[in-house]
Amino acid sequence: MRIDYLANGDRLAFYTPDFFIRTIDGHYYLVETKGREDRDVPLKAKAAIAWCEAASSEAVPWHYLYIPQGLFERMAGDTIAELARACAPALQNLLQSEEFQDLPLFVNLGQSDEEVATVDSLIDPAILNALPSRYRRAADQAIMLYRFFKQS
Known part of the structure; x- marks a missing residue:
């Protein structure tokens, strides 16, 4: 079977x-x-x-x-x-x-909407917008992870 x-x-x-x-x-x-x-x-x-x-x-x-x-x-x-x-x-x-598999990696780590919106400041917005949504989420999570370790 x-x-x-x-x-x-x-x-x-x-x-x-x-x-x-x-x-x-x-x-x-x-x-x-x-x-x-x-x-x-x-x-x-x-x-x-x-x-x-x-x-x-x-x-x-x-x-x-x-x-x-x-x-x-x-x-x-x-x-x-x-x-x-x-x-x-x-x-x-x-x-x-x-x-819960598709939830963001750190659920914004308590950051404000303004801080989350600054993802574009690390990567060219044209590149981010050209990515399929799956890869965009991965990029967003990688940036959040980077910021988390930078603050540590």
Whole structure:
């Protein structure tokens, strides 16, 4: 089985879940274990959650179980339900991290609008305006980082 998702850069990608589990009480789990995380992990998790929602019925409920290695190594319980409860906060944190990926690097570091507007003073405005928005944001963040270290 494979789950399709849109990877960073809006390209079609897929991954294969690590395990499927069926419990005695009739719940099904799509399980993803993670030791090393890449930047597509939140996107994969969202796709897996959507798959579980689509595959679920009243008779066959599917759940996505995201298991970080460190949490698994500290796990003291011995049931899938306990593992799912212990891992739920890690999944929520992972999904929230995806929401904040496009925020500016330092969110202006408490600078006033006038200070932020002086980005143009370091780079020719014609060059900045010619950049695609993605690169413009990167330039803005680089300048904020430069100013941060200059003040330190």
